[in-house]
Amino acid sequence: MNCDLIAPHYQSLEYLTFGKSLERRRFAFLSAAVAARSAILCGGGDGRFLARLLLANPLVRVDFVEASGKMIELAERRIRALGHAFRARVRFEACDLRHFKPRQSNYDLIATHFFLDCFSQSEVSELSQRLASWASPQTQWIVSEFQEAPGVFANLASRVLIRALYAAFRISTGLRITHLPNYEAALAANGFRLQCDEHSFAGLLRSSLWKRVI
Secondary structure, three states: OOOOOOHHHHHHHHHHHHOOHHHHHHHOOHHHHOOOOEEEEEOOOOOHHHHHHHHHOOOOEEEEEOOOHHHHHHHHHHHHOOOHHHHOOEEEEOOOHHHOOOOOOOEEEEEEEOOHHHOOHHHHHHHHHHHHHOEEEEEEEEEEEEOOOOOHHHHHHHHHHHHHHHHHHHHHHOOOOOOOOOHHHHHHHOOEEEEEEEEEOOOOEEEEEEEEOO
8 A cells, every 4th residue: 555646635525525533533542642742653754643742742752653644744844834843853764664673662652643444354363462562551542434334324324435435545556455344353453442432424433542551
């Protein structure tokens, strides 16, 4: 999957399709991140969550891992606009998370926003295991994802929309995944427990906060 082609237009396309619903999902549990000191943002896109995190938490240092070089450029430009002190707290890494090598192994915040749905079930299990191996004992994990909505009609509509989104990303980015993975099982298998969650867009969108319990 390569988002370079759509990177310059991603925010506009997102707003056109969902308004600010996805943005609200990303920011839903930002208050839980104010005590974090070391964070990893996976597939952070154009850096909107990163900017909000740095503004909300003046002490956190962030590893921002994103496979798209164009997205990295947008994110870095956004953070540079905040000032040198903000840019100094971020290490940008343009690489696939599966090949990323952290300089530390004690992240107390993990954030994956509309990221895990780009991988197969086995890949999500592998990524969850890798991230858990870099986490501190009380790490919090913020997740925003699509889901199949509850209820007969809402479920049918959400399944159609999810398939359409996968088809669109297959054309524009080369994404080969065709259905949502069960990331909840992967997080739970690696010692994370659901603390709370929120839903919107008729149940299609979900934000959840998980905490490592070991």
